[in-house]
Amino acid sequence: MTYAALALGLSLAASLVGGAAQAAGASDSDSERDARWKEIATSIFKDRAIQPTETLVKVEAPKRAEDAALVPITLTMPEKDKIKAVHLVIDDNPSPYAAHFSFGPAADPGELKLRVRVNNYTNVHAVAETKDGGLFEATKFVKASGGCSAPMGMSDEEAMKGMGDMRMKFAGEAQPGKPVEATLMIRHPNFSGMQMNQLTRDYTPARYINKLTVDYGTKNVFVMDGDISIASNPVINFAFLPEGKGPIKVTATDNQGGRWEHSFTAPTASN
Amino acid sequence: MRAPDAASRNDGACSSMTRRQAVFAGFGGFCLCCLPRTLRAESFAMEEVGPGIFQRRGPNAEATAENNDAIANIGFIIGRDGVLVTESGGSLADGQWLRAEIRKRTDKPVRHVVMSHVHPDHCFGAAAFSADKPNYIGHHALREALEARGEYYRKRLEDVLGPEKTGTVVYPTQGVKDGAEIDLGDRRLRFTAHATAHTPCDLSMIDSASGLLFTGDLLSVGRIPSLDGSLNGWLKEIERLKGTGATQAVPGHGPVRVALAPALAEIDRYLGTLRDETRKAIAADVSIEKAVRTVAQSERGKWDLFDDYNARNVTVAYKELEWE
Numbered sequence: 091m092t093y094a095a096l097a098l099g100l101s102l103a104a105s106l107v108g109g110a111a112q113a114a115g116a117s118d119s120d121s122e123r124d125a126r127w128k129e130i131a132t133s134i135f136k137d138r139a140i141q142p143t144e145t146l147v148k149v150e151a152p153k154r155a156e157d158a159a160l161v162p163i164t165l166t167m168p169e170k171d172k173i174k175a176v177h178l179v180i181d182d183n184p185s186p187y188a189a190h191f192s193f194g195p196a197a198d199p200g201e202l203k204l205r206v207r208v209n210n211y212t213n214v215h216a217v218a219e220t221k222d223g224g225l226f227e228a229t230k231f232v233k234a235s236g237g238c239s240a241p242m243g244m245s246d247e248e249a250m251k252g253m254g255d256m257r258m259k260f261a262g263e264a265q266p267g268k269p270v271e272a273t274l275m276i277r278h279p280n281f282s283g284m285q286m287n288q289l290t291r292d293y294t295p296a297r298y299i300n301k302l303t304v305d306y307g308t309k310n311v312f313v314m315d316g317d318i319s320i321a322s323n324p325v326i327n328f329a330f331l332p333e334g335k336g337p338i339k340v341t342a343t344d345n346q347g348g349r350w351e352h353s354f355t356a357p358t359a360s361n
Numbered sequence: 362m363r364a365p366d367a368a369s370r371n372d373g374a375c376s377s378m379t380r381r382q383a384v385f386a387g388f389g390g391f392c393l394c395c396l397p398r399t400l401r402a403e404s405f406a407m408e409e410v411g412p413g414i415f416q417r418r419g420p421n422a423e424a425t426a427e428n429n430d431a432i433a434n435i436g437f438i439i440g441r442d443g444v445l446v447t448e449s450g451g452s453l454a455d456g457q458w459l460r461a462e463i464r465k466r467t468d469k470p471v472r473h474v475v476m477s478h479v480h481p482d483h484c485f486g487a488a489a490f491s492a493d494k495p496n497y498i499g500h501h502a503l504r505e506a507l508e509a510r511g512e513y514y515r516k517r518l519e520d521v522l523g524p525e526k527t528g529t530v531v532y533p534t535q536g537v538k539d540g541a542e543i544d545l546g547d548r549r550l551r552f553t554a555h556a557t558a559h560t561p562c563d564l565s566m567i568d569s570a571s572g573l574l575f576t577g578d579l580l581s582v583g584r585i586p587s588l589d590g591s592l593n594g595w596l597k598e599i600e601r602l603k604g605t606g607a608t609q610a611v612p613g614h615g616p617v618r619v620a621l622a623p624a625l626a627e628i629d630r631y632l633g634t635l636r637d638e639t640r641k642a643i644a645a646d647v648s649i650e651k652a653v654r655t656v657a658q659s660e661r662g663k664w665d666l667f668d669d670y671n672a673r674n675v676t677v678a679y680k681e682l683e684w685e
Binding site for chain 2: 150157160164203205236240241243244245257271273275277286325327
Protein backbone atom coordinates (compact mmCIF):
# COMPACT_ATOMS: atom_id res chain seq x y z
CA MET A 91 0.00 0.00 0.00
CA THR A 92 1.36 3.41 -0.87
CA TYR A 93 1.65 6.12 1.67
CA ALA A 94 -1.00 8.26 0.02
CA ALA A 95 -3.49 5.41 0.07
CA LEU A 96 -2.63 4.75 3.66
CA ALA A 97 -3.16 8.36 4.65
CA LEU A 98 -6.47 8.44 2.89
CA GLY A 99 -7.54 5.20 4.53
CA LEU A 100 -6.58 6.58 7.88
CA SER A 101 -8.42 9.76 7.33
CA LEU A 102 -11.62 7.83 6.65
CA ALA A 103 -11.06 5.55 9.57
CA ALA A 104 -10.46 8.44 11.92
CA SER A 105 -13.57 10.27 10.90
CA LEU A 106 -15.56 7.12 11.54
CA VAL A 107 -14.00 6.49 14.91
CA GLY A 108 -13.95 10.18 15.62
CA GLY A 109 -17.44 11.22 14.74
CA ALA A 110 -18.94 12.82 17.80
CA ALA A 111 -15.78 12.09 19.72
CA GLN A 112 -13.80 14.42 17.43
CA ALA A 113 -15.92 17.35 18.51
CA ALA A 114 -15.48 16.47 22.15
CA GLY A 115 -11.84 15.40 21.92
CA ALA A 116 -10.91 17.41 24.99
CA SER A 117 -12.97 15.19 27.23
CA ASP A 118 -12.14 11.78 25.77
CA SER A 119 -11.18 9.18 28.32
CA ASP A 120 -7.81 7.47 28.34
CA SER A 121 -9.37 4.25 27.16
CA GLU A 122 -10.98 6.02 24.20
CA ARG A 123 -7.59 7.49 23.33
CA ASP A 124 -5.92 4.12 23.65
CA ALA A 125 -8.51 2.53 21.40
CA ARG A 126 -7.98 5.19 18.77
CA TRP A 127 -4.23 4.79 18.88
CA LYS A 128 -4.52 1.01 18.55
CA GLU A 129 -6.67 1.38 15.48
CA ILE A 130 -4.28 3.87 13.87
CA ALA A 131 -1.24 1.79 14.77
CA THR A 132 -2.82 -1.27 13.21
CA SER A 133 -3.52 0.62 9.98
CA ILE A 134 0.07 1.78 9.72
CA PHE A 135 2.08 -1.08 11.20
CA LYS A 136 -0.34 -4.00 10.78
CA ASP A 137 0.33 -6.67 13.38
CA ARG A 138 3.88 -5.60 14.20
CA ALA A 139 4.44 -5.16 17.92
CA ILE A 140 5.21 -1.67 19.21
CA GLN A 141 7.09 -1.42 22.51
CA PRO A 142 6.89 1.64 24.72
CA THR A 143 10.30 3.24 25.20
CA GLU A 144 11.83 5.84 27.44
CA THR A 145 15.18 5.84 25.69
CA LEU A 146 14.92 5.18 21.95
CA VAL A 147 12.66 8.08 21.08
CA LYS A 148 11.28 11.08 22.93
CA VAL A 149 8.67 13.52 21.71
CA GLU A 150 8.60 17.05 23.01
CA ALA A 151 5.77 19.49 22.37
CA PRO A 152 4.17 22.35 24.28
CA LYS A 153 1.46 21.08 26.63
CA ARG A 154 -0.74 23.89 25.45
CA ALA A 155 0.02 25.21 21.98
CA GLU A 156 0.45 28.94 21.40
CA ASP A 157 -0.76 28.52 17.86
CA ALA A 158 -2.64 25.37 16.90
CA ALA A 159 -1.51 25.84 13.29
CA LEU A 160 2.15 25.97 14.31
CA VAL A 161 2.98 23.52 17.06
CA PRO A 162 6.71 22.88 17.38
CA ILE A 163 7.61 19.21 17.81
CA THR A 164 11.04 17.88 18.76
CA LEU A 165 11.91 14.23 18.32
CA THR A 166 15.05 13.01 20.03
CA MET A 167 16.63 9.66 19.38
CA PRO A 168 19.76 9.49 21.53
CA GLU A 169 20.77 5.98 20.44
CA LYS A 170 20.97 7.28 16.96
CA ASP A 171 23.05 4.53 15.41
CA LYS A 172 20.16 2.14 15.94
CA ILE A 173 17.54 4.28 14.24
CA LYS A 174 16.34 3.65 10.71
CA ALA A 175 13.15 5.73 10.60
CA VAL A 176 10.67 7.64 12.70
CA HIS A 177 6.91 8.02 12.28
CA LEU A 178 4.92 10.92 13.68
CA VAL A 179 1.23 10.40 14.37
CA ILE A 180 -1.18 13.03 15.67
CA ASP A 181 -3.97 10.74 16.78
CA ASP A 182 -6.91 13.13 16.67
CA ASN A 183 -6.03 14.99 13.51
CA PRO A 184 -8.30 14.30 10.54
CA SER A 185 -5.37 12.65 8.79
CA PRO A 186 -3.36 11.36 11.75
CA TYR A 187 -0.25 10.06 9.98
CA ALA A 188 1.59 13.40 9.93
CA ALA A 189 5.05 12.43 8.75
CA HIS A 190 7.43 9.58 8.18
CA PHE A 191 11.18 10.16 8.07
CA SER A 192 13.53 7.47 6.84
CA PHE A 193 17.19 8.18 7.45
CA GLY A 194 19.99 7.63 4.95
CA PRO A 195 23.71 7.01 5.47
CA ALA A 196 24.50 10.74 5.75
CA ALA A 197 21.96 11.32 8.52
CA ASP A 198 22.46 11.98 12.17
CA PRO A 199 19.03 11.05 13.51
CA GLY A 200 19.75 12.29 17.04
CA GLU A 201 17.30 15.18 16.85
CA LEU A 202 14.60 16.27 14.47
CA LYS A 203 12.32 19.28 14.73
CA LEU A 204 9.28 20.18 12.73
CA ARG A 205 6.09 22.22 13.08
CA VAL A 206 2.67 20.69 12.83
CA ARG A 207 -1.01 21.52 12.94
CA VAL A 208 -3.05 20.15 15.80
CA ASN A 209 -6.79 20.04 15.31
CA ASN A 210 -7.93 18.73 18.66
CA TYR A 211 -6.70 17.82 22.12
CA THR A 212 -4.62 14.82 21.20
CA ASN A 213 -1.89 12.35 21.87
CA VAL A 214 1.12 12.82 19.63
CA HIS A 215 2.91 9.53 18.99
CA ALA A 216 6.45 9.13 17.77
CA VAL A 217 7.34 5.63 16.65
CA ALA A 218 11.01 4.92 16.07
CA GLU A 219 11.95 2.07 13.79
CA THR A 220 15.27 0.44 14.57
CA LYS A 221 17.59 -1.06 11.98
CA ASP A 222 16.74 -4.54 13.24
CA GLY A 223 13.07 -3.91 12.56
CA GLY A 224 11.81 -3.10 16.05
CA LEU A 225 9.15 -0.45 16.69
CA PHE A 226 9.26 1.78 19.77
CA GLU A 227 6.78 4.44 20.74
CA ALA A 228 6.69 7.54 22.91
CA THR A 229 3.71 9.81 23.50
CA LYS A 230 2.95 13.38 24.43
CA PHE A 231 -0.45 14.92 25.07
CA VAL A 232 -1.01 18.30 23.42
CA LYS A 233 -3.84 20.75 24.03
CA ALA A 234 -4.73 22.73 20.95
CA SER A 235 -7.65 22.88 18.59
CA GLY A 236 -8.57 24.03 15.11
CA GLY A 237 -5.04 23.95 13.68
CA CYS A 238 -6.05 22.14 10.50
CA SER A 239 -9.15 24.19 9.73
CA ALA A 240 -7.76 27.55 10.85
CA PRO A 241 -7.91 30.04 7.99
CA MET A 242 -4.50 31.26 6.83
CA GLY A 243 -5.29 34.93 7.46
CA MET A 244 -4.48 35.82 3.88
CA SER A 245 -5.75 35.00 0.42
CA ASP A 246 -4.79 31.72 -1.20
CA GLU A 247 -2.84 33.63 -3.85
CA GLU A 248 -0.86 35.43 -1.19
CA ALA A 249 -0.26 32.22 0.73
CA MET A 250 1.15 30.66 -2.43
CA LYS A 251 3.55 33.52 -3.16
CA GLY A 252 7.07 32.22 -3.64
CA MET A 253 5.92 28.61 -3.39
CA GLY A 254 8.90 26.29 -3.55
CA ASP A 255 11.48 28.85 -2.37
CA MET A 256 13.90 27.26 0.06
CA ARG A 257 16.54 28.30 2.51
CA MET A 258 19.00 26.35 4.53
CA LYS A 259 20.90 27.52 7.57
CA PHE A 260 23.76 25.68 9.19
CA ALA A 261 24.62 26.05 12.86
CA GLY A 262 28.26 26.51 13.75
CA GLU A 263 31.41 25.29 12.09
CA ALA A 264 31.74 21.80 10.70
CA GLN A 265 34.13 19.60 12.65
CA PRO A 266 35.32 16.21 11.53
CA GLY A 267 33.15 13.44 12.90
CA LYS A 268 30.66 15.83 14.44
CA PRO A 269 27.17 16.17 13.03
CA VAL A 270 26.18 19.49 11.48
CA GLU A 271 22.84 20.95 12.48
CA ALA A 272 20.79 22.38 9.65
CA THR A 273 17.48 24.19 9.30
CA LEU A 274 15.54 23.75 6.09
CA MET A 275 12.81 26.28 5.32
CA ILE A 276 10.37 25.84 2.45
CA ARG A 277 7.78 28.31 1.22
CA HIS A 278 4.61 26.33 0.74
CA PRO A 279 1.09 26.93 2.11
CA ASN A 280 0.56 23.21 2.79
CA PHE A 281 -3.18 23.76 2.41
CA SER A 282 -4.96 21.22 4.56
CA GLY A 283 -8.12 20.99 2.45
CA MET A 284 -10.08 22.01 5.56
CA GLN A 285 -9.62 25.74 5.21
CA MET A 286 -12.86 27.22 3.97
CA ASN A 287 -13.66 30.40 2.20
CA GLN A 288 -16.73 31.26 4.24
CA LEU A 289 -18.47 33.24 1.55
CA THR A 290 -18.17 30.85 -1.36
CA ARG A 291 -18.31 27.85 0.99
CA ASP A 292 -15.49 26.35 -1.03
CA TYR A 293 -12.65 24.58 0.65
CA THR A 294 -9.24 25.49 -0.65
CA PRO A 295 -8.11 22.14 -2.10
CA ALA A 296 -5.48 20.31 -0.10
CA ARG A 297 -2.04 21.09 -1.46
CA TYR A 298 0.79 19.82 0.67
CA ILE A 299 4.34 18.62 0.41
CA ASN A 300 4.11 14.87 0.16
CA LYS A 301 7.76 14.03 -0.32
CA LEU A 302 10.93 15.75 0.68
CA THR A 303 14.34 14.29 -0.09
CA VAL A 304 17.58 15.68 1.31
CA ASP A 305 20.84 14.32 -0.11
CA TYR A 306 24.42 15.20 0.68
CA GLY A 307 26.34 14.50 -2.49
CA THR A 308 25.44 10.96 -3.44
CA LYS A 309 24.40 9.99 0.08
CA ASN A 310 20.89 10.36 1.38
CA VAL A 311 20.25 12.29 4.59
CA PHE A 312 16.54 11.65 4.89
CA VAL A 313 13.34 11.18 2.96
CA MET A 314 10.19 12.61 4.50
CA ASP A 315 6.68 11.59 3.51
CA GLY A 316 4.42 14.40 4.60
CA ASP A 317 0.74 15.15 4.93
CA ILE A 318 -1.68 17.97 5.72
CA SER A 319 -0.64 18.06 9.37
CA ILE A 320 2.65 19.77 8.55
CA ALA A 321 2.33 23.53 9.19
CA SER A 322 2.44 26.02 6.33
CA ASN A 323 5.91 27.16 5.26
CA PRO A 324 7.51 23.97 6.63
CA VAL A 325 10.64 24.33 8.71
CA ILE A 326 12.64 21.21 9.56
CA ASN A 327 15.70 21.03 11.78
CA PHE A 328 17.89 18.01 11.27
CA ALA A 329 21.53 17.00 11.43
CA PHE A 330 23.86 15.33 8.98
CA LEU A 331 27.33 13.87 9.04
CA PRO A 332 29.96 16.14 7.53
CA GLU A 333 31.80 13.40 5.66
CA GLY A 334 29.96 13.83 2.40
CA LYS A 335 31.09 15.60 -0.72
CA GLY A 336 29.23 18.02 -2.88
CA PRO A 337 26.19 20.16 -2.25
CA ILE A 338 23.20 19.43 -0.08
CA LYS A 339 20.39 18.82 -2.51
CA VAL A 340 16.75 19.19 -1.52
CA THR A 341 13.92 17.91 -3.68
CA ALA A 342 10.33 18.59 -2.68
CA THR A 343 7.15 17.49 -4.39
CA ASP A 344 3.56 18.22 -3.54
CA ASN A 345 0.37 16.26 -4.11
CA GLN A 346 -0.63 18.49 -7.01
CA GLY A 347 2.43 17.81 -9.11
CA GLY A 348 4.61 20.66 -7.86
CA ARG A 349 8.31 19.84 -7.82
CA TRP A 350 11.15 21.99 -6.56
CA GLU A 351 14.87 21.40 -6.31
CA HIS A 352 17.48 23.49 -4.57
CA SER A 353 21.16 22.98 -3.77
CA PHE A 354 23.02 24.43 -0.83
CA THR A 355 26.70 24.54 -0.11
CA ALA A 356 27.41 22.46 2.96
CA PRO A 357 30.00 23.63 5.45
CA THR A 358 33.00 21.35 5.19
CA ALA A 359 35.15 20.14 8.02
CA SER A 360 38.67 21.46 7.72
CA ASN A 361 41.52 19.71 9.46
CA MET B 362 -12.38 32.69 23.47
CA ARG B 363 -9.39 34.92 22.95
CA ALA B 364 -11.19 37.68 21.22
CA PRO B 365 -8.72 39.72 19.21
CA ASP B 366 -7.05 36.60 18.25
CA ALA B 367 -5.48 35.12 15.22
CA ALA B 368 -7.67 32.65 13.52
CA SER B 369 -5.67 29.70 14.54
CA ARG B 370 -5.60 30.31 18.23
CA ASN B 371 -8.75 29.08 19.69
CA ASP B 372 -7.68 26.70 22.27
CA GLY B 373 -7.13 28.68 25.44
CA ALA B 374 -10.60 30.09 25.57
CA CYS B 375 -12.48 28.03 28.02
CA SER B 376 -9.44 27.05 29.95
CA SER B 377 -8.21 30.59 30.54
CA MET B 378 -11.72 31.49 31.51
CA THR B 379 -11.70 28.68 33.97
CA ARG B 380 -8.38 29.86 35.31
CA ARG B 381 -9.73 33.33 35.76
CA GLN B 382 -12.87 32.13 37.42
CA ALA B 383 -10.78 29.98 39.68
CA VAL B 384 -8.79 33.04 40.63
CA PHE B 385 -11.95 34.95 41.36
CA ALA B 386 -13.28 32.03 43.31
CA GLY B 387 -10.14 32.14 45.41
CA PHE B 388 -10.98 35.69 46.36
CA GLY B 389 -14.36 34.94 47.84
CA GLY B 390 -16.38 33.38 45.07
CA PHE B 391 -16.57 36.30 42.64
CA CYS B 392 -16.87 35.75 38.98
CA LEU B 393 -17.13 38.62 36.53
CA CYS B 394 -20.92 38.67 36.68
CA CYS B 395 -21.09 39.11 40.41
CA LEU B 396 -18.32 41.66 40.84
CA PRO B 397 -19.25 44.50 43.15
CA ARG B 398 -21.66 46.84 41.43
CA THR B 399 -19.32 49.82 41.50
CA LEU B 400 -16.53 48.01 39.75
CA ARG B 401 -18.94 46.81 37.13
CA ALA B 402 -20.43 50.21 36.58
CA GLU B 403 -17.00 51.67 36.13
CA SER B 404 -16.06 49.32 33.35
CA PHE B 405 -19.34 49.70 31.49
CA ALA B 406 -20.06 53.42 31.85
CA MET B 407 -20.31 55.74 28.87
CA GLU B 408 -17.95 58.66 29.01
CA GLU B 409 -18.12 61.84 26.92
CA VAL B 410 -14.54 62.14 25.73
CA GLY B 411 -15.13 65.06 23.35
CA PRO B 412 -18.05 67.14 22.10
CA GLY B 413 -20.77 64.63 21.15
CA ILE B 414 -18.31 61.72 21.43
CA PHE B 415 -19.30 58.92 23.81
CA GLN B 416 -17.07 55.97 24.61
CA ARG B 417 -17.26 52.91 26.81
CA ARG B 418 -14.07 51.44 28.13
CA GLY B 419 -13.67 47.70 27.67
CA PRO B 420 -12.08 45.78 30.55
CA ASN B 421 -8.74 44.01 29.92
CA ALA B 422 -10.30 40.58 29.88
CA GLU B 423 -11.06 37.76 27.48
CA ALA B 424 -14.54 37.03 26.19
CA THR B 425 -16.66 35.21 28.75
CA ALA B 426 -20.32 34.26 28.95
CA GLU B 427 -20.69 36.94 31.61
CA ASN B 428 -19.08 39.87 29.79
CA ASN B 429 -20.69 39.36 26.36
CA ASP B 430 -17.27 39.93 24.78
CA ALA B 431 -17.75 43.61 25.66
CA ILE B 432 -14.01 44.04 26.00
CA ALA B 433 -13.10 46.69 23.42
CA ASN B 434 -13.56 50.43 23.60
CA ILE B 435 -16.73 51.20 21.69
CA GLY B 436 -18.95 54.21 21.23
CA PHE B 437 -20.42 56.79 18.91
CA ILE B 438 -20.25 60.34 17.62
CA ILE B 439 -23.34 62.50 17.31
CA GLY B 440 -23.19 64.85 14.33
CA ARG B 441 -25.71 67.32 12.94
CA ASP B 442 -27.02 64.84 10.37
CA GLY B 443 -26.81 61.64 12.30
CA VAL B 444 -24.80 59.23 14.39
CA LEU B 445 -21.58 57.43 13.54
CA VAL B 446 -20.73 54.34 15.57
CA THR B 447 -16.96 54.36 16.15
CA GLU B 448 -16.78 50.65 17.06
CA SER B 449 -19.77 48.36 17.25
CA GLY B 450 -18.93 45.94 20.07
CA GLY B 451 -17.91 42.35 20.62
CA SER B 452 -21.24 40.59 20.17
CA LEU B 453 -24.80 41.21 19.09
CA ALA B 454 -25.63 41.70 22.78
CA ASP B 455 -22.85 44.27 23.16
CA GLY B 456 -24.02 46.08 20.01
CA GLN B 457 -27.61 46.11 21.29
CA TRP B 458 -26.41 47.62 24.53
CA LEU B 459 -24.58 50.31 22.57
CA ARG B 460 -27.63 51.02 20.43
CA ALA B 461 -29.71 51.52 23.60
CA GLU B 462 -27.06 53.91 24.94
CA ILE B 463 -27.29 55.91 21.71
CA ARG B 464 -31.08 56.10 21.99
CA LYS B 465 -30.76 57.46 25.55
CA ARG B 466 -28.90 60.45 24.13
CA THR B 467 -30.25 61.19 20.66
CA ASP B 468 -33.05 60.34 18.22
CA LYS B 469 -30.85 61.00 15.21
CA PRO B 470 -30.47 58.10 12.79
CA VAL B 471 -27.44 55.83 12.92
CA ARG B 472 -25.90 56.59 9.53
CA HIS B 473 -22.52 54.88 9.77
CA VAL B 474 -20.98 51.97 11.65
CA VAL B 475 -17.19 51.77 11.63
CA MET B 476 -15.55 48.34 11.67
CA SER B 477 -11.95 49.08 12.60
CA HIS B 478 -10.67 45.55 11.81
CA VAL B 479 -11.63 41.91 11.59
CA HIS B 480 -11.35 40.86 15.24
CA PRO B 481 -14.58 39.73 16.86
CA ASP B 482 -14.44 42.09 19.85
CA HIS B 483 -14.68 44.95 17.33
CA CYS B 484 -16.99 43.49 14.70
CA PHE B 485 -19.75 41.40 16.16
CA GLY B 486 -21.75 44.34 17.51
CA ALA B 487 -22.39 45.44 13.92
CA ALA B 488 -25.42 43.16 13.50
CA ALA B 489 -27.26 45.11 16.21
CA PHE B 490 -27.57 48.05 13.81
CA SER B 491 -28.93 46.23 10.77
CA ALA B 492 -32.42 47.73 11.25
CA ASP B 493 -30.85 51.19 10.92
CA LYS B 494 -29.50 50.22 7.48
CA PRO B 495 -26.28 52.13 8.13
CA ASN B 496 -23.25 52.46 5.95
CA TYR B 497 -20.86 49.85 7.33
CA ILE B 498 -17.40 51.22 6.70
CA GLY B 499 -14.18 49.20 6.85
CA HIS B 500 -10.77 48.71 5.28
CA HIS B 501 -10.99 47.41 1.70
CA ALA B 502 -9.36 44.17 2.87
CA LEU B 503 -11.89 43.68 5.67
CA ARG B 504 -14.40 41.87 3.47
CA GLU B 505 -11.86 39.27 2.45
CA ALA B 506 -10.67 38.86 6.03
CA LEU B 507 -14.25 38.36 7.22
CA GLU B 508 -14.90 35.89 4.43
CA ALA B 509 -11.92 33.90 5.59
CA ARG B 510 -12.48 34.11 9.33
CA GLY B 511 -15.90 35.54 10.13
CA GLU B 512 -17.81 32.30 10.36
CA TYR B 513 -14.95 30.70 12.26
CA TYR B 514 -14.97 33.52 14.81
CA ARG B 515 -18.74 33.34 15.05
CA LYS B 516 -18.63 29.66 15.98
CA ARG B 517 -15.94 30.21 18.59
CA LEU B 518 -17.87 33.12 20.08
CA GLU B 519 -21.06 31.10 20.02
CA ASP B 520 -19.31 28.43 22.08
CA VAL B 521 -18.77 31.05 24.76
CA LEU B 522 -21.91 33.22 24.53
CA GLY B 523 -24.54 31.05 22.86
CA PRO B 524 -26.13 31.86 19.48
CA GLU B 525 -28.61 34.55 20.59
CA LYS B 526 -25.99 36.83 22.07
CA THR B 527 -23.39 36.22 19.38
CA GLY B 528 -25.22 37.38 16.26
CA THR B 529 -24.11 37.12 12.67
CA VAL B 530 -21.17 38.23 10.56
CA VAL B 531 -21.78 41.62 8.94
CA TYR B 532 -19.82 42.71 5.90
CA PRO B 533 -18.77 46.29 5.18
CA THR B 534 -20.82 48.16 2.58
CA GLN B 535 -18.04 50.72 2.05
CA GLY B 536 -14.46 49.55 1.66
CA VAL B 537 -11.77 52.17 2.17
CA LYS B 538 -8.72 52.08 -0.07
CA ASP B 539 -6.07 54.58 1.10
CA GLY B 540 -8.45 57.21 2.50
CA ALA B 541 -12.07 58.33 2.71
CA GLU B 542 -14.13 61.05 4.35
CA ILE B 543 -17.56 61.08 5.94
CA ASP B 544 -19.40 64.35 6.54
CA LEU B 545 -21.86 64.45 9.44
CA GLY B 546 -22.84 68.06 8.65
CA ASP B 547 -20.97 69.81 11.41
CA ARG B 548 -17.97 67.51 11.53
CA ARG B 549 -16.00 65.30 9.16
CA LEU B 550 -14.36 61.96 9.80
CA ARG B 551 -11.20 61.29 7.82
CA PHE B 552 -10.36 57.60 7.43
CA THR B 553 -7.03 55.96 6.73
CA ALA B 554 -6.75 52.38 5.49
CA HIS B 555 -3.43 51.10 6.84
CA ALA B 556 -0.96 48.63 5.40
CA THR B 557 -0.88 45.25 7.16
CA ALA B 558 -0.03 45.95 10.81
CA HIS B 559 -2.07 44.70 13.79
CA THR B 560 -4.17 42.86 11.19
CA PRO B 561 -4.34 43.04 7.37
CA CYS B 562 -7.34 45.42 7.61
CA ASP B 563 -6.75 48.22 10.15
CA LEU B 564 -8.75 51.40 9.68
CA SER B 565 -8.20 54.57 11.70
CA MET B 566 -10.02 57.91 11.64
CA ILE B 567 -9.72 61.49 12.85
CA ASP B 568 -12.68 63.60 13.89
CA SER B 569 -12.40 67.17 12.59
CA ALA B 570 -14.43 68.68 15.43
CA SER B 571 -12.36 67.30 18.31
CA GLY B 572 -9.09 66.40 16.58
CA LEU B 573 -9.33 63.00 18.26
CA LEU B 574 -7.65 60.07 16.51
CA PHE B 575 -9.55 56.77 16.69
CA THR B 576 -6.86 54.17 16.28
CA GLY B 577 -8.68 50.86 16.53
CA ASP B 578 -6.24 48.27 17.83
CA LEU B 579 -3.24 49.92 16.16
CA LEU B 580 -3.00 51.41 19.63
CA SER B 581 -3.68 49.43 22.78
CA VAL B 582 -3.03 51.02 26.17
CA GLY B 583 -2.38 48.80 29.17
CA ARG B 584 -3.63 45.67 27.42
CA ILE B 585 -0.85 43.83 25.61
CA PRO B 586 -1.05 44.34 21.83
CA SER B 587 -1.86 41.19 19.89
CA LEU B 588 0.05 40.66 16.68
CA ASP B 589 -2.03 39.20 13.86
CA GLY B 590 -0.68 40.95 10.79
CA SER B 591 2.88 42.11 10.31
CA LEU B 592 5.31 43.22 12.99
CA ASN B 593 7.44 45.31 10.63
CA GLY B 594 4.26 46.70 9.11
CA TRP B 595 2.85 47.66 12.50
CA LEU B 596 6.01 49.50 13.50
CA LYS B 597 5.78 51.45 10.23
CA GLU B 598 2.12 52.34 10.77
CA ILE B 599 2.92 53.57 14.27
CA GLU B 600 5.32 56.03 12.66
CA ARG B 601 2.49 57.07 10.41
CA LEU B 602 0.15 57.65 13.37
CA LYS B 603 2.82 59.87 14.91
CA GLY B 604 2.63 62.06 11.82
CA THR B 605 -1.14 62.59 11.80
CA GLY B 606 -0.91 65.78 13.84
CA ALA B 607 -3.34 64.39 16.41
CA THR B 608 -2.32 64.78 20.05
CA GLN B 609 -5.18 62.90 21.71
CA ALA B 610 -6.51 59.49 20.82
CA VAL B 611 -9.19 56.92 21.54
CA PRO B 612 -7.36 53.58 21.59
CA GLY B 613 -8.92 50.20 20.84
CA HIS B 614 -8.28 49.07 24.42
CA GLY B 615 -7.43 50.94 27.60
CA PRO B 616 -8.50 54.38 28.83
CA VAL B 617 -10.97 55.90 26.37
CA ARG B 618 -8.97 59.08 25.88
CA VAL B 619 -5.19 59.28 26.05
CA ALA B 620 -2.34 61.55 25.04
CA LEU B 621 -1.17 60.06 21.77
CA ALA B 622 2.61 60.44 21.92
CA PRO B 623 3.32 58.64 25.21
CA ALA B 624 0.84 55.88 24.37
CA LEU B 625 2.49 55.30 21.01
CA ALA B 626 5.89 55.30 22.69
CA GLU B 627 4.75 52.40 24.93
CA ILE B 628 3.48 50.22 22.13
CA ASP B 629 6.47 51.15 19.96
CA ARG B 630 8.76 49.96 22.74
CA TYR B 631 6.96 46.65 23.14
CA LEU B 632 6.80 45.88 19.42
CA GLY B 633 10.39 47.07 18.92
CA THR B 634 11.57 44.78 21.71
CA LEU B 635 9.55 41.93 20.25
CA ARG B 636 11.17 42.50 16.84
CA ASP B 637 14.74 42.98 18.05
CA GLU B 638 14.76 40.02 20.41
CA THR B 639 13.00 37.71 17.96
CA ARG B 640 15.55 38.65 15.28
CA LYS B 641 18.33 37.96 17.74
CA ALA B 642 16.84 34.59 18.62
CA ILE B 643 16.56 33.62 14.97
CA ALA B 644 20.14 34.74 14.26
CA ALA B 645 21.39 32.70 17.22
CA ASP B 646 19.44 29.61 16.07
CA VAL B 647 17.22 29.77 19.14
CA SER B 648 14.24 27.58 18.33
CA ILE B 649 10.74 28.98 18.20
CA GLU B 650 9.68 26.96 21.24
CA LYS B 651 12.51 28.43 23.28
CA ALA B 652 12.02 31.93 21.89
CA VAL B 653 8.42 32.09 23.15
CA ARG B 654 9.79 31.80 26.67
CA THR B 655 12.71 34.21 26.35
CA VAL B 656 11.70 37.05 24.02
CA ALA B 657 10.39 40.37 25.39
CA GLN B 658 10.36 39.15 28.99
CA SER B 659 11.36 42.65 30.14
CA GLU B 660 7.83 43.71 29.13
CA ARG B 661 6.11 41.41 31.62
CA GLY B 662 4.50 43.52 34.30
CA LYS B 663 4.06 46.42 31.90
CA TRP B 664 0.98 44.92 30.23
CA ASP B 665 -2.21 43.21 31.29
CA LEU B 666 -2.65 39.71 29.83
CA PHE B 667 1.07 39.48 29.04
CA ASP B 668 1.18 35.77 29.78
CA ASP B 669 -1.86 35.16 27.61
CA TYR B 670 -0.50 36.85 24.51
CA ASN B 671 3.25 37.38 24.51
CA ALA B 672 4.22 33.84 23.54
CA ARG B 673 1.63 33.94 20.81
CA ASN B 674 3.05 37.28 19.56
CA VAL B 675 6.54 35.78 19.51
CA THR B 676 5.26 32.87 17.42
CA VAL B 677 3.75 35.24 14.86
CA ALA B 678 6.85 37.46 14.87
CA TYR B 679 9.20 34.50 14.47
CA LYS B 680 7.20 33.20 11.51
CA GLU B 681 7.46 36.59 9.82
CA LEU B 682 11.05 37.45 10.64
CA GLU B 683 12.68 34.09 9.93
CA TRP B 684 12.18 34.76 6.21
CA GLU B 685 13.91 38.18 6.32
